[in-house]
Amino acid sequence: MATSRPWYSPIRLAQRVGIYIVVGYATLCTFLYFGQDGMIYPGANGKDPVIALKQASLEGCVPWDKPTPGAASPQGYVPRDFDKPAPRGTIVVFHGNGDTAYDRNYYCDAFHARGFRTFLYEYPGYGGRPGHPREATLVPDARALIRELDAEGLGPIYVWGESLGSGVAAAVVADPTLPVHGLVLMMPWDTIANVALDRFPFIPARVLMHDTYDSIDNLAHFAHPVCVIRGDQDTTIPPALTLNLFAHLRDPKLMILQSGYGHGDWPVEPNLTWWDEALNFIAPPVKK
16 A cells, blocks of 8 residues: 655655745745835825925925926926026926925025026825826926926026936936936936845846836936936945946046935035035036
8 A cells, every 4th residue: 555755755845845935936026016116116105285285385395387288286396486597597306216306495595506496306196296106107207397498498407316316317318309418316326127136136126127217228328417426325225336327427427425424314505515516517607
């Protein structure tokens, strides 16, 4: 009479362990695939528009009242004196993934003191703007906005991106016909897939990710000045990724190191000289 092998036989045990590993790996990949938007865009919480407008007002900002055709409002926030003359043009800011546009109102003070007006672009799903953020939709929306600002006579236009916003900014200016004359990237990556691989090195990130945000490819043909700002204590974006991006950028390019600072604690006081260094590089002052 044949006897069955016990459940703890080496072969059956190895088979079970193999099945558990495969199922666990597939479960993790599935979780990351469906949960990636929450990790890339954690601030997309569908904030009530009325609350958002009140909070923006407290920060000295108002919603842009001329959204491009088909764009849901608020497409962005601007300081109340946005219409005043700005001899050096307009800077469009793309913020990080955990905040809203009007949280970045300190840009308004720093830029205004140096002759620029500030447009704080808002992502769908953030800051009272309806919708869901996704590279394929927000990049065309931002390009249409920049063209409209230029057509309104608010140029020259420059672009500034921080963290996630650096990836957005690079994707936006990948269109060589866009009227953008300079770019600043704070704490940028080379590709968002490489950021994911740093956190999950055994996951096929390039296959699973909806959004690519490949800044190396997007900036391959950008022919205007690019300033990269990084903190030497950044633990969110690995320094190697920022340095890899910088190495691939075309000239003219400039690296500014915020010594002693990490990913989100850089100094923002408007009187600091690093603002001048960055802005004068992408938009050299006209000599009188």
